[in-house]
Amino acid sequence: MSISNAFIPELRRSHLFSCLEDDAVNKMIATAELIRRPLGDMLFHAGDKAEKFYIVHTGTVKLFLLASDGGEKIIEIIQAGRSFAEAVMFMEQNRYPVNCQLLEASEILAFENETYVSILRSSPEASFSLLAEISRRLHGRLVEIDNLCLHNATYRLVNYLLSQIATDAEGGPGIHLAIQKSDIAARLSIQRETFSRILARLKNSNLLKVSGSNIQVIDIEGLKALLDE
Amino acid sequence: MSISNAFIPELRRSHLFSCLEDDAVNKMIATAELIRRPLGDMLFHAGDKAEKFYIVHTGTVKLFLLASDGGEKIIEIIQAGRSFAEAVMFMEQNRYPVNCQLLEASEILAFENETYVSILRSSPEASFSLLAEISRRLHGRLVEIDNLCLHNATYRLVNYLLSQIATDAEGGPGIHLAIQKSDIAARLSIQRETFSRILARLKNSNLLKVSGSNIQVIDIEGLKALLDE
Structure with missing residues (x-):
């Protein structure tokens, strides 16, 4: 289902949206989607074409790789409020490097990489604002x-x-x-x-x-x- | 003193340089400087015009603010290998928001913001590569x-x-x-x-x-x- 302006305060808490102008946020919302999935569902597989990035609205997902013996290597557990799979939209190779599975029934906001990247390309200010925000957050962490x-x-x-x-x-x-x-x-x-x-x-x-x-x-x-x- | 290509491997370990093409790194090195200062020296004051970002080569520096009662609030202690003051170059307000003082005799690599920003402006690929790198590091942290x-x-x-x-x-x-x-x-x-x-x-x-x-x-x-x- 498509998402409404009611999500704006939640999006603004993410570094990916805190640095965008209002009209850019609205453009992202117009192409965004709220995905509801049950426990155990796969959101994407490693190697899938990466067309979206995500923010967990409710629930928990895990990012993992499969070892050669079939065992799982968990890369990250992502809980409500956190974004994931956004780095890949800035890379030339646009395929997810990991698998994503739901650890509980979850609601996930999905955003189109293409729209986000086009916003950054058309506005060096937006890019620099994002770079400043992530740099600050990286130092904070x-x-x-x-x-x-x-x-x-x-x-x-x-x-x-x-x-x-x-x-x-x-x-x-x-x-x-x-x-x-x-x-x-x-x-x-x-x-x-x-x-x-x-x-x-x-x-x-x-x-x-x-x-x-x-x-x-x-x-x-x-x-x-x-x-x- | 100016710095040489011998610093390249050290620079490449920083996210600010790991994502640049070789010629961009060389351009940065040409304008860079190795600053040697004794314990207690101030590198910059809050409010100073921010024209450079830094990487600690040897030693330790602290970033701090002065409270209204004159007391220090330490924001961050930065040791060898770490960069600092880079977020400000992506911001419109180009003044250091904090003070920087040496906690021991240190050698600090200084780079011109203007050169770095012009590299990013002339190459969306460099910007996106940096965004990908910082996003990955932020997730890792x-x-x-x-x-x-x-x-x-x-x-x-x-x-x-x-x-x-x-x-x-x-x-x-x-x-x-x-x-x-x-x-x-x-x-x-x-x-x-x-x-x-x-x-x-x-x-x-x-x-x-x-x-x-x-x-x-x-x-x-x-x-x-x-x-x-």
Whole structure:
């Protein structure tokens, strides 16, 4: 079924539409379609001609490849609000490189590549606006990944330190751990630079002191609070 | 100082150059510059005219804003190999929106926006190739974020389950935990959907069984092994 202007706010949240002029968005809506499919349906197969890109309106789809042994390699799980298969419209080879199957009954918005590309071709401003938007988002995602890695590694390190305190015979605050920092980092699969950054943060927060290869815990409750962050 | 063709392999790893033809890369190199600066130096201030974009060759820089109370809000820390300030060249307002300062003595490659933009304007293929590359990278980063969130949440949940087993009076495998799943999820700051996905994975791996609000641990060693992943 064709889609209405009621979808405009939803489309504007996607980087593919946030950067278009109103009349370009209307042109896209005129050629768009809302596809309703049951769980398990294939939306497209790898190698199919790529004529559309998509935004998941409700539900979930997966992108996957078939290995030579017939096994599935899942490339991406895409949930409501996310676009997919848009990169291929900018490529010379216009065939989907992956398979797409519905993981639950879903409603998917489908847009014609040809219309979108013609909008960009006729307006360098639209292209540049899209490039600016994706560049910003790419930077934002890299920051998010850095934060997640740091958070994850902090959780592991603090968790490990607390477990060592619990088994220390002397107990109480100011416990002395005679463990090589490099050994702790390796044990917890934390990169050396990340490990140093976390230790520096814990020192600056007065949660522990580090002298040489020794770590002295100053504030156990403060460390425990980090696990709940 | 000007830069040489020796930088080509390094440049090709950036999405900004991986999609350009050889002669376009050479054109960029001809106008590029290697900037060496000491720790603490400002590379640009927010509001400065944006005439260049950058790739960190060695060292680290930070992008930051000044709050009204004079405090710094760090937007991003950028390490060797990463580009920055490129989004602004695609925007109408060509002023840097942030400040950039060196966190250590660094070598930074600087490229002229004007040259890069003129390459894209004269070749829709170059624009589309860049759009394809950034779209792919953006999707890749989203997958990475999903994986990191799932990994982090799995670590927390498994860690919590193991801590509960250790304090259970009956001990041994097959321990019965009479805890509401929703309570565990809330306690560990894990989103409901993520929590369900993790439990499903742990069940499928025969590490535990779930019946109603009860979780029965089947394979303690298997769970412990997940903490080392």
